[in-house]
Amino acid sequence: MSVTVVGSVNEDVLVAVARLPGRGETVVGRSVIRAPGGKGANQAAAAGLLGPGVHMVxxxxEDAAGDRQLAALAGSRVNVSRVHRTPGLPTGTATIPVEDGSGExxxxxxxxxxEALTPEDVDVEPVHRADVLLLQLEVPLDAVREAAATSGGRVVLTPAPPQPLSEELLALVDVLVPNEHELVQLTGATPGERTPAELVALAQRVxxxxxxxxxGARGALLVLRDGSPALLQPPPEVTxxxxxxxxxxxxxxxxxxxxGGQDLPGAVRYAVAAAALSTTGEGARGGLPGDDEVQAVLARVPQATEVA
Structure with missing residues (x-):
């Protein structure tokens, strides 16, 4: 079994705040922590801690932040031989205010x-032979398309940050994993709160x-293409x-x-448990669990329910 991630590698700057700022508002941070991040690298680290055979592209x-991020990935059991140094450009960064209490x-x-990742960078053996290829949109879209087109395994795409996706790219994707805000933007719907049934209707438009x-705290919604009912999978309770x-x-x-061979409902159940556990530590990777921790909490994961 193998997982290859093509995507972003960032250094996160986490700023603790009493509450998140509104538009045009200034709030004072309580503390600052530098931590590994990037949607691609975060996905790779999570997968690496849960099982073997994970590669990052x-x-x-060529800076100290790059040194730190490569070491962090390697420490999460991720093969980083296809992460290239880029002269003249800094390692990506993300500034993240985190609200006390809620963790939002x-x-x-x-x-x-x-931004310098190229289609040539992703036309490599770890992409070709991976059982599952993970993609996001924090790297150039032509590199994302090339990776999806040359993959020999199942292609999973997180459409974030959201942008219009061509029918050509969607045809190469097996599993699309948006959050509810990304789904709304992807479908051109009006922003607003929606019930699970309304979200299913939006997902069926993709x-x-x-x-x-x-x-988030409600878990995840699985919308299949075989005519079977959509499933709402709640997470286990955590603080x-x-x-x-x-x-x-x-x-x-x-x-x-x-x-590892799980079907989609089982894989979503496992992923909901892992994601819930990840919120119990600070930063994008501070709470990432191992497989033993996820297995231990699976018995507390509520059963999925059908969404009419």
């Missing part, structure tokens, strides 16, 4: 070396892949500290479960 700068956050990304909508990176943990766990 991406770019970092805002994220501002400066891509840096991630042509092609199976859709798994992450819903969240920081929700940063929970969606990336979900996707990394989903990939490892699929690579």
């Amino acid at each position: 991406g770019r970092v700068g 956050n805002l994220i501002v990304v400066q891509p840096g070396a991630n 042509a092609g892949p199976v859709v798994v909508v992450t819903l 969240p500290v920081d929700t940063t990176g929970a969606g990336d943990c979900f996707t990394g766990a989903l990939a490892q479960a699929l690579a």
